[in-house]
Amino acid sequence: MSSNSATEPAADMSGIGKSRAAIDRDLKTIIADVLGLETDQVDQFDADTGLFGHLPELDSMAVAGLLTEMEDRLDIVIEDDDVDGEMLETYGGLLAFAEAKIIEG
Amino acid sequence: MLMEWPCPLPGGGTSNELLLTLKQDRAQCVLMIPPLFDEHNKFRRQIVEVMRRLDAAGIDCVLPDLPGCNESIRPLAEQTLANWRNAAQAAIQHTGASHMLTFRGGAMLGSGGLPGWKYAPQTGAKQLRGMIRAAVIAARELGKDISSDDLMARGRTNGLNLAGWDVGPQLFSELADSDEDPPSGLTEIAQSDVGGRGLWLRTEPDEDADQADALAQLIAKELAAP
Numbered sequence: 001m002s003s004n005s006a007t008e009p010a011a012d013m014s015g016i017g018k019s020r021a022a023i024d025r026d027l028k029t030i031i032a033d034v035l036g037l038e039t040d041q042v043d044q045f046d047a048d049t050g051l052f053g054h055l056p057e058l059d060s061m062a063v064a065g066l067l068t069e070m071e072d073r074l075d076i077v078i079e080d081d082d083v084d085g086e087m088l089e090t091y092g093g094l095l096a097f098a099e100a101k102i103i104e105g
Numbered sequence: 106m107l108m109e110w111p112c113p114l115p116g117g118g119t120s121n122e123l124l125l126t127l128k129q130d131r132a133q134c135v136l137m138i139p140p141l142f143d144e145h146n147k148f149r150r151q152i153v154e155v156m157r158r159l160d161a162a163g164i165d166c167v168l169p170d171l172p173g174c175n176e177s178i179r180p181l182a183e184q185t186l187a188n189w190r191n192a193a194q195a196a197i198q199h200t201g202a203s204h205m206l207t208f209r210g211g212a213m214l215g216s217g218g219l220p221g222w223k224y225a226p227q228t229g230a231k232q233l234r235g236m237i238r239a240a241v242i243a244a245r246e247l248g249k250d251i252s253s254d255d256l257m258a259r260g261r262t263n264g265l266n267l268a269g270w271d272v273g274p275q276l277f278s279e280l281a282d283s284d285e286d287p288p289s290g291l292t293e294i295a296q297s298d299v300g301g302r303g304l305w306l307r308t309e310p311d312e313d314a315d316q317a318d319a320l321a322q323l324i325a326k327e328l329a330a331p
Contacts, residue, residue: 033302060246064239065306072231080241080253 018102020095023074027098030073034066047092052085063088076101110169110199114179115188122177123170124200125153127160133328134165135221136202138193140209141232142270144305145174148208150312151304155206158321164328169196171214182264182271186229186279189214206324207291209305213280215289222324223291225303229280233260236267257281294323 018026032042035057052058058066067078078101087097106126111119128134137152139145156166171192172179193214196202205221207214212226237253237260244251259265260277272280296303299319304311 034306036302036307060242061239062308064235064242067238068231068235069306071234080238083242 020099023099023102024095026074027070027095030069031066034069035062045091047090047095049091050089051091051094052088058088070098074098074102076104110196112169112172112192113195114172115185115191120172120177120179122172123175124196125156125168126166126200127156128165128167128200131163131165133204134167134200134202135159135204135206135324136193136197136200136219137166137168138205138207138211138214139168139174140211140227140305141174141213142210142236143268144209144232147305147307147310149175150310151317152208154312154314154317155321155324158317159325162321162325164325167196167200167202169193169200171196180271182273184273185275186213186283187275190217193217204328205291212289212291213283213287215287215291217289221291222294222327223289224294224299224320225296225305226293228285229283231284233277233280236270240265240267292327294320298323 028042028045031037032039037057070076071078087093108124108126109121110124112122113119139152140148152168156168159166170177171189173181173184194217197217197219202219205215205217205219207223209225209227210229210232212223213229215223237256240256241251241253256265262274264273264277299316301313301316304313
């Protein structure tokens with residue numbers, strides 16, 4: 001079975017927003033910066049990596065800092081009602097949320 | 106050197122506030138405006154690290170306390186952005202500063218007519234949003250259902266205590282409405298120009314020698330340029 005999609009470079013989506021790969025990169029940098037984690041550790045994150053309740057660095061005050069930095073650097077607005085367990089449960093969930101917000105513009 | 110400076114008060118009179126100086130009457134003197142609230146605590150050591158490096162490069166530096174900040178005994182709840190801007194102006198006059206370097210939210214006080222730099226500027230609206238979000242999360246953990254909108258409305262009318270910072274209604278509204286830096290003529294220095302992670306993201310006050318070197322070098326280089 002061959003799947004090119006995993007190895008293909010992210011499609012050039014300039015003009016219509018950031019590619020998933022670019023958002024992934026930005027989000028990992030933000031998480032590493034806010035939680036003071038090593039870049040190597042964050043680079044290993046996949047869709048199933050547990051965040052809230054799994055990473056000791058991510059307590060509720062760190063959540064506030066993380067969301068504020070995401071707003072700043074991804075140029076999105078996060079409402080109170082957006083913040084729920086699902087969004088912060090796994091890295092995949094947070095990435096999907098960030099993507100949806102960026103598309104929403 | 107630790108000194109005091111007479112900071113004018115809005116109702117008349119003055120308040121003696123702390124003034125940290127590394128000054129030898131050299132040609133250039135940079136006045137530091139720290140970030141606001143908790144970020145001030147986190148950055149203070151780093152600001153002094155930058156001042157030491159500028160001093161070593163032959164540049165005078167001063168770091169005045171503004172009323173309600175750092176060691177000041179003036180109540181924070183009575184302070185406003187407008188009064189802090191006036192205080193910053195008075196500090197410029199008192200110290201004879203030739204340039205200004207603002208940190209993060211300090212950029213909001215940077216419209217004093219002096220040339221200089223704003224490091225990683227942050228608007229009042231964004232700073233307030235972060236503090237409100239932390240308050241909402243903390244309240245929800247205690248089982249209280251409050252929203253950011255509720256807190257914003259309360260803050261504008263009555264002021265709000267946010268994580269121990271007593272923000273009066275006028276300051277609250279000024280911050281909420283400050284979604285752009287005031288026109289100041291200050292040159293922006295982004296965190297990416299300095300490198301590394303912003304110290305405001307750390308949980309405790311800290312310093313970073315490499316970042317202090319980079320920031321001081323940027324400024325010393327520009328001051329040395331003809």
